Amino acid sequence: MVAVAGAVRRAAVGPYPEAVPTLTELVRAHTDLGPEDVEWLQLLLADWQIIADLSFADLVLWLPDREGGGFWAGAQMRPTTGPTAYVDDLVGAFVPRGRRHLLDSAFDHERVAREGDPEWRDDIPVRVEAIPVRRGDRILGVVARNTNLLGVRTPSRLELSYLQTATDLAQMIAAGHFPFPGQRSDHADSPRVGDGFVRIDANGRVTYASPNALSVYRRLGLATDLTGLHLADTTRELVPPARRPDEETLSAVLGGTVPRDTEIGNDTTALILRAIPLRPAGEHIGALVLLRDVTDLRRRDRELVTKDATIREIHHRVKNNLQTVAALLRLQARRIDVPGGREALEEAVRRVGSIAIVHETLSQAYDELVDFDDVADRLRVMVAEVGAHEASVRSERIGSFGTLDAEVATPLAMVLTELLQNAVEHGFGHAEGSITVTARRLPGRLLVSVDDDGRGLPADFDVGTSASLGLSIVRTLVESELHGSLELGDSAYGGTRVGLDLPV
Numbered sequence: 120m121v122a123v124a125g126a127v128r129r130a131a132v133g134p135y136p137e138a139v140p141t142l143t144e145l146v147r148a149h150t151d152l153g154p155e156d157v158e159w160l161q162l163l164l165a166d167w168q169i170i171a172d173l174s175f176a177d178l179v180l181w182l183p184d185r186e187g188g189g190f191w192a193g194a195q196m197r198p199t200t201g202p203t204a205y206v207d208d209l210v211g212a213f214v215p216r217g218r219r220h221l222l223d224s225a226f227d228h229e230r231v232a233r234e235g236d237p238e239w240r241d242d243i244p245v246r247v248e249a250i251p252v253r254r255g256d257r258i259l260g261v262v263a264r265n266t267n268l269l270g271v272r273t274p275s276r277l278e279l280s281y282l283q284t285a286t287d288l289a290q291m292i293a294a295g296h297f298p299f300p301g302q303r304s305d306h307a308d309s310p311r312v313g314d315g316f317v318r319i320d321a322n323g324r325v326t327y328a329s330p331n332a333l334s335v336y337r338r339l340g341l342a343t344d345l346t347g348l349h350l351a352d353t354t355r356e357l358v359p360p361a362r363r364p365d366e367e368t369l370s371a372v373l374g375g376t377v378p379r380d381t382e383i384g385n386d387t388t389a390l391i392l393r394a395i396p397l398r399p400a401g402e403h404i405g406a407l408v409l410l411r412d413v414t415d416l417r418r419r420d421r422e423l424v425t426k427d428a429t430i431r432e433i434h435h436r437v438k439n440n441l442q443t444v445a446a447l448l449r450l451q452a453r454r455i456d457v458p459g460g461r462e463a464l465e466e467a468v469r470r471v472g473s474i475a476i477v478h479e480t481l482s483q484a485y486d487e488l489v490d491f492d493d494v495a496d497r498l499r500v501m502v503a504e505v506g507a508h509e510a511s512v513r514s515e516r517i518g519s520f521g522t523l524d525a526e527v528a529t530p531l532a533m534v535l536t537e538l539l540q541n542a543v544e545h546g547f548g549h550a551e552g553s554i555t556v557t558a559r560r561l562p563g564r565l566l567v568s569v570d571d572d573g574r575g576l577p578a579d580f581d582v583g584t585s586a587s588l589g590l591s592i593v594r595t596l597v598e599s600e601l602h603g604s605l606e607l608g609d610s611a612y613g614g615t616r617v618g619l620d621l622p623v
């Protein structure tokens with residue numbers, strides 16, 4: 120009977136004494152394990168949820184102290200299939216030698232150590248088993264499997280199969296056959312024990328299938344029980360060739376001979392299968408196959424892809440339509456003899472064109488986000504081209520707009536078009552000049568300025584009373600659509616500066 124909670128002492132490693140230290144920090148601070156040992160432990164930790172779930176037990180990884188004085192708790196995992204034996208976090212705790220003799224014994228004798236009588240912890244009976252973790256000819260630490268006996272019922276077929284498999288895996292850990300080197304499952308959708316559990320024998324026949332696993336196979340089209348069937352053959356019959364991996368992968372994963380996962384499906388159901396071959400005494404005795412129905416996940420993936428593609432297609436069509444409108448206006452402008460009328464139509468062509476540019480960018484974008492630097496650069500070129508017959512215009516961009524929401528990008532593109540146009544039109548007249556667009560992203564803010572080195576604003580100019588269309592559009596968009604502010608004045612470059620301050 121050991122009151123562990125009161126007996127442990129916290130390690131103070133890492134920059135913050137209060138923070139739970141990482142495995143690597145603990146290893147470096149207290150043990151003489153090397154980087155390859157840590158890699159092995161991390162491979163083990165990547166999969167030990169499976170072992171915790173199969174054994175209905177809390178797992179704690181204990182690492183031997185460099186001085187041989189005891190063990191440090193390097194990691195901890197709770198079961199999702201049963202009650203925990205530890206309410207508190209143990210990571211960073213230290214247990215001196217002699218206090219928990221199962222740990223000492225498993226480590227010293229390099230064998231799984233267990234005890235008949237439970238330990239009592241805060242009125243909870245806990246059965247402990249200590250599993251040495253072997254890598255090559257060395258024991259790296261001990262995994263303590265702590266079962267809260269209050270949660271243990273009369274074992275059902277399911278529980279017996281889980282526990283048997285957990286025991287097999289424990290033997291493999293002690294023998295250095297688990298984890299499988301280089302076989303880390305990074306699959307985010309990787310199946311868990313509760314998703315579906317199948318145990319197969321050395322010939323690939325099912326000896327036990329959990330109710331969830333059976334349900335998945337029923338959805339796949341199986342009319343009978345799974346037990347007794349050859350898993351690979353059965354699956355091959357239910358799944359069309361186009362929806363399964365190559366024959367080698369299929370027989371290897373469903374035959375349980377290689378530690379790998381694969382995805383299969385038919386018209387109604389998609390599932391991920393993951394095999395963990397079992398060789399507790401070195402010899403292959405079968406495998407644990409976890410499976411998960413991912414039909415809903417895959418359907419959602421497909422829907423998202425289609426929705427995204429549809430939105431982009433719509434932007435593409437809007438762009439085409441706007442270009443048609445611009446072309447019609449341009450045609451009309453050519454037929455007008457009144458000079459003011461022609462200019463007005465040409466301005467309209469430009470305004471429509473700038474919106475088309477935003478839609479074109481959106482038709483290639485994901486998530487309705489626009490790389491606005493690209494838009495700004497194309498607007499600079501467009502405006503300079505239109506004005507090219509009168510003035511020779513150079514322009515450059517300093518800084519970056521970053522990515523902007525479509526809702527911000529469209530009005531900002533129109534604003535920028537007007538400002539660039541004004542710089543060309545009123546700044547230089549028929550001479551040459553240069554325009555500088557500056558963008559700066561601050562947290563929650565975007566600062567933009569358009570500078571020219573031309574003749575400057577007229578002496579009597581007042582943006583508040585100016586009734587002309589261009590600046591009215593700019594003011595309306597900046598204030599009502601972009602909720603920002605606008606400022607006109609003298610530029611450090613010699614001409615006019617228009618500054619925008621926008622929340623983003």
Ligand SMILES: Nc1ncnc2c1ncn2[C@@H]1O[C@H](COP(=O)(O)OP(=O)(O)O)[C@@H](O)[C@H]1O
Pocket residue numbers: 537541542543544545546571573574575576577580585586587588589590591614615
């Ligand atoms: N960059 C600039 N340099 C000099 N004057 C400018 C500049 N931008 C705007 N202005 C002045 O502001 C007036 C209003 O501009 P705007 O509203 O765009 O109308 P428009 O361009 O049709 O004249 C212009 O006529 C011009 O006198």
Ligand SMILES: [Mg+2]
Pocket residue numbers: 537540541589590
């Ligand atoms: Mg103008």
